[in-house]
Amino acid sequence: MTHPRKIIIDTDPGQDDAVAILLALSSPDELEVLGLTAVAGNVPLALTQHNARQIVELSGRIVPVYAGCDAPLTRELVTAEHVHGKTGLDGIALPDPALPLAPGHAVDFIIDTLRREPSGAVTLCPLGPLTNIAEAFRRAPDIVPKVAEIVLMGGAYFEVGNITPAAEFNIYVDPEAAEIVFKSGVPLVVMPLDVTHKALTSRAWVEEMRGLGTRTGQAVASWTDFFERFDTAKYGSEGAPLHDPCVIAYLLEPGLFSGRHINVEIETKSELTLGMTVADWWRVTERAPNALFIGNVDRDGFYRLLTDRLSRL
Ligand code: BDR
Numbered sequence: 001m002t003h004p005r006k007i008i009i010d011t012d013p014g015q016d017d018a019v020a021i022l023l024a025l026s027s028p029d030e031l032e033v034l035g036l037t038a039v040a041g042n043v044p045l046a047l048t049q050h051n052a053r054q055i056v057e058l059s060g061r062i063v064p065v066y067a068g069c070d071a072p073l074t075r076e077l078v079t080a081e082h083v084h085g086k087t088g089l090d091g092i093a094l095p096d097p098a099l100p101l102a103p104g105h106a107v108d109f110i111i112d113t114l115r116r117e118p119s120g121a122v123t124l125c126p127l128g129p130l131t132n133i134a135e136a137f138r139r140a141p142d143i144v145p146k147v148a149e150i151v152l153m154g155g156a157y158f159e160v161g162n163i164t165p166a167a168e169f170n171i172y173v174d175p176e177a178a179e180i181v182f183k184s185g186v187p188l189v190v191m192p193l194d195v196t197h198k199a200l201t202s203r204a205w206v207e208e209m210r211g212l213g214t215r216t217g218q219a220v221a222s223w224t225d226f227f228e229r230f231d232t233a234k235y236g237s238e239g240a241p242l243h244d245p246c247v248i249a250y251l252l253e254p255g256l257f258s259g260r261h262i263n264v265e266i267e268t269k270s271e272l273t274l275g276m277t278v279a280d281w282w283r284v285t286e287r288a289p290n291a292l293f294i295g296n297v298d299r300d301g302f303y304r305l306l307t308d309r310l311s312r313l
């Protein structure tokens, strides 16, 4: 019997973060979630750590939630209430969590866990700005070679930007942190907008979630209804992109995704293109590949997996 893969989910929930977390917690045979580390992003840290605890409680599982950095490494925080609502998790009212925050800082939890576990045992799954991960790497360079892999949501090449014309939100909020992670040498799998904009919800799927008749199904349907309004108005698309669940789906069924192993650099200087992921998709430079940059997803397979797993909670 193979052991489940140990992961830490670094997150700024966010309705799509919430679905990703529930997907991971519904898959204990494959994934052992060592902890959730909250970061400032979609909304300030006070809300992301609160939302993370609400999501864990909704799942009925027990996982520690740590609060991490409340601002990017060197910049002012940019938030996205215009997408996720005032709480970051608008769409359904969940009870205040009884689960307390785990003691200690999220960055210390990341460092201590990687130091304790054997090399190659822990995979990091960032679903928000990369501040906590970069801060851990900066403070404890010894942990960097011990990370098995980082599978993250962030960036874009063909889709370019969603928060500015040139940049995707997670990378834009903390480009200096992203630069540290992309230059770290840890094997990276990147879920950019190029793929997540293909992972669009459909009306039928949302109704299927509602039809599960569970608290999880109800929450997922309500969250999707909420942020779908924003996305369909902005993109004119059929549904809403479930960005962050692509990270967890990749861990569960990598065959659903395809991409290219290429070089990706982060723009940290230009005012106009700050936070852009300069992806050498066409391999026009000699720069060494540092990331598996995903471009495609089997959408039906992705939503089949979500339905199958979320119906277990
Ligand atoms: C990313 O930004 C956030 O709004 C989402 O949760 C996702 O992680 C998409 O650009």
Ligand code: CA
Pocket (backbone or CB within 6 Å): 011, 012, 013, 014, 016, 017, 042, 127, 128, 244
């Ligand atoms: Ca997120």
